[in-house]
Amino acid sequence: MTEAVSQPDRPQQFEGGERDLFSKFDELIQMREGLLASGMEDPFGLVMERVLSPTVAVCNGRETILLGTYNYMGMTFDPEVIDAGRTALTDFGSGTTGSRVLNGTYQGHKEVEQALCEFYGMDHAMVFSTGYQANLGIISTIAGKGDYIVLDIDSHASIWDGCKMGDAEVVPFRHNDIEAMEKRLRRIPEGAGKLVILEGVYSMLGDVAPLKEMIAVARANGAMILVDEAHSMGFIGPNGRGVAEEQGVLDDVDFVIGTFSKSVGTVGGFCVSNHPKFEIMRLVCRPYVFTASLPPSVVATAATSIRKLMEAGDKREHLWSNSRKLHKGLKDLGFRLGTDEPQSAIISVIMPDLEKGAAMWEALLHEGLYVNLARPPATPANMTLLRCSLCAEHSEEQVDTIVGMFERAGRATGII
Incomplete structure (x- = not known):
């Protein structure tokens, strides 16, 4: 007879003895239930019943007022963009029902890729069904087992997931730390494939990377460079090409990743590149090969929007004016912000904790203002943030109104 032994606490099980695979989420479930039990609105489930502008x-x-939509250039209601989508919907139907390498390439897909090549002044463009898939596909395909990826610790989830899928050796470094990045590059075995991944604007705090210095270090150490410009395309740089253009290093970047779901105002992702072998990616990139292509109406709106962004200098300047105005207004009220000076269209307001942040979010919603409540683990340094995303279509009067809403909500919750 075997001797009985005590068993450690086991995960919750069903009647049949199967493990409850949801047990890993219990802490998050309890946190959410605790917030909702107080009677507050669900900060992660807001419903827009109608969008007016x-x-x-x-x-x-x-x-x-919408201050958390990433609609940086306000293209979602542009009449020419909407007309292009309506025409494509009538002429080509609602979807392609196929991947790009089979029956899923329509004329519109080639046109939007041509628009991207012209926008960035690059030779190749490849469009994905989402921005997430663009990072997942490009990173996992070009850096695999035996290669090394050196990346900023605050990189977006899609970047981390692309690294994991490709099975390369991942070497993170402290956020925006040039010296730390260089040290890690120097430790990589000689002859190994190396990819450095950076972002132009980091989406949580809205801060900008020192790309000029980092790209110089990466080049000196024989690495290829990928820059995600999702949160800078359209309004940063003389032509809206992003931080790499603004800092004069766009020609030194091997791959630029971007998305249509922000400044372009629709949905989809892309990669542009001057690499002479880039077109082979269409046959070897699994998230591209095995995904249905974007609907014709979506690529038509994207192509039209991208071409309009080439001539959007006045809108870019107005967006920068909005960013400076809101940053100063909130800073003068005594709020703690993610950056000392405005660096992008994202202005993050740092909250004392999740409970206070949720209360402030709800107070702002009752004032008539929507912002994003961002919480750990998505945020750096376990911070709770109210993330504000400005739009080129916000008027000066709306920005003044927003500052007043923050003041009233901040005093009501005791944050200022």
């Missing part, structure tokens, strides 16, 4: 929607039956 790029900057205003009806939420919970009242008009609400």
